[in-house]
Amino acid sequence: MxxxxxxxxxxxxxxxxxxxxxxxxxxxxxxxxxxxxxxxxxxxxxxxxxxxxxxxxxxxxxxxxxxxxxxxxxxxxxxxxxxxxxxxxxxxxxxxxxxxxxxxxxxxxxxxxxxxxxxxxxxxxxxxxxxxxxxxxxxHTAVRYLDGVTIGPGSEVLVNGASGAVGTAVVQLAAARGATVTAVTSARNADLVRSLGAARVIDYEREDFAAPGTAARYDVIVECVGNAPFARVAHLIRPGGALLLVIADLPAMLAAGRQTRRSGIRVDHRGGxxxxxxxxxxxxxxxxxxxxxxxxxxxxxxxxxxxxxxxxxxxxxxxxxxxxx
Ligand SMILES: NC(=O)c1ccc[n+]([C@@H]2O[C@H](COP(=O)([O-])OP(=O)(O)OC[C@H]3O[C@@H](n4cnc5c(N)ncnc54)[C@H](OP(=O)(O)O)[C@@H]3O)[C@@H](O)[C@H]2O)c1
Missing domain, CATH: 3.90.180.10 (Medium-chain alcohol dehydrogenases, catalytic domain)
Incomplete structure (x- = not known):
């Protein structure tokens, strides 16, 4: 063959x-x-x-x-x-x-x-x-990771890297569960992610969604790029919320358990x-x-x-x- x-x-x-x-x-x-x-x-x-x-x-x-x-x-x-x-x-x-x-x-x-x-x-x-x-x-990736969190109407979900294969699926499945989705993407993909169900779009070339002092808070952040580790985004996540690391390096994997225990934020680098x-x-x-x-x-x-x-x-x-x- x-x-x-x-x-x-x-x-x-x-x-x-x-x-x-x-x-x-x-x-x-x-x-x-x-x-x-x-x-x-x-x-x-x-x-x-x-x-x-x-x-x-x-x-x-x-x-x-x-x-x-x-x-x-x-x-x-x-x-x-x-x-x-x-x-x-x-x-x-x-x-x-x-x-x-x-x-x-x-x-x-x-x-x-x-x-x-x-x-x-x-x-x-x-x-x-x-x-x-x-x-x-x-x-497959989106289902495995979202299975680990409870989201629905009233939940705020941020998807970093919303226009890729994983991001486009996470945006859709989170929106289908009723969550309000914020998509981090470039301006050229803003219409695409809106059409998939994102309520808000942040253009990463113009705005740092995790800048200190940012007022927005999320129940779940789904990281699909590799630039949003716990240290950068933990302050944006509500107590009891989750950081789903679809992409993580070895230090992030090793730290996830400790970060979860100490912060009360579930840090998941595996999915189900x-x-x-x-x-x-x-x-x-x-x-x-x-x-x-x-x-x-x-x-x-x-x-x-x-x-x-x-x-x-x-x-x-x-x-x-x-x-x-
Ligand atoms: N843990 C697992 O089981 C698992 C499973 C699948 C994938 N992954 C990992 O997850 C990551 C994403 O996979 P994927 O298939 O979704 O990748 P992908 O389809 O190649 O992602 C490409 C997209 O990333 C966007 N992007 C690039 N830089 C960005 C930035 N700084 N901020 C926001 N968006 C950015 C690009 O949009 P622009 O052109 O607008 O920049 C592009 O549309 C990969 O690292 C992959 O290895 C892990």
């Missing part, structure tokens, strides 16, 4: 199309023909080995240290079940599904496998494969688990329109290097879809 492969770390040009063996499903697995996936920040990180400060050794068992451990990137996919293992009972060939392989990657290829009880769910019926693929990476149940909820949110896909650009598999180049700009809005099937 075709796959986008890396044999060394580096710039987008290290990615190349190759013929690799088609995976064989184990008895409890589905073999899925990939129709669409995305090139995400995770792919960029695994390709370039550019990880948050202090995390290189921690990530080595997954990413590799001198050479990539994973040769085919791609965390997630939307596709069609091609065949099922002998023990599979709830899926059949022809079923349309969404799959999250997470750190095992492998979705930038014609086929992937996933355990029946793993992170797989039926594709939202009213979404194309491109659209379904576009909600998985950000939606998803599983098959979470994937079904994610699909239902997409089908109901609470989580709409934000597709910036779409590339064919043989344009994968271009897709990586675009993700490397750091300016993508929502998802960059990679069409495989």
């Amino acid at each position: 075709r796959a986008a492969r890396i044999d060394r770390f580096g710039a987008p040009e290290v990615v190349h199309l190759a013929d690799v063996p088609k995976p064989q499903p184990k008895p409890d697995e589905l073999l899925v023909r990939v129709k669409a996936t995305t090139v995400s920040v995770a792919d960029q990180r695994l390709r370039s080995r550019r990880v948050p400060r202090g995390v290189t050794l921690l990530a080595a068992p997954t990413i590799g240290l001198l050479r990539p451990r994973l040769h085919v990137l791609g965390m997630e996919a939307a596709g069609v079940v091609e065949s099922v293992g002998s023990a599979v009972t709830s899926y059949a060939p022809g079923d349309e599904v969404i799959v999250m392989r997470g750190a095992r990657m492998g979705c930038h290829a014609d086929y992937v496998t996933v355990p029946e009880g793993g992170e797989v769910a039926r594709k939202p019926r009213n979404r194309s494969f491109d659209e379904a693929a576009a909600v998985i990476f950000g939606g 688990d998803m599983g098959a149940e979470g994937m079904s909820r994610l699909a239902a949110l997409a089908e109901a329109g609470d989580l709409r896909p934000v597709i910036d650009r779409t590339y064919e598999l043989d344009e994968v290097v271009e897709a990586h180049r675009y993700v490397d700009t750091g300016r993508k809005r929502g998802s960059v879809v990679l069409r495989v099937g």
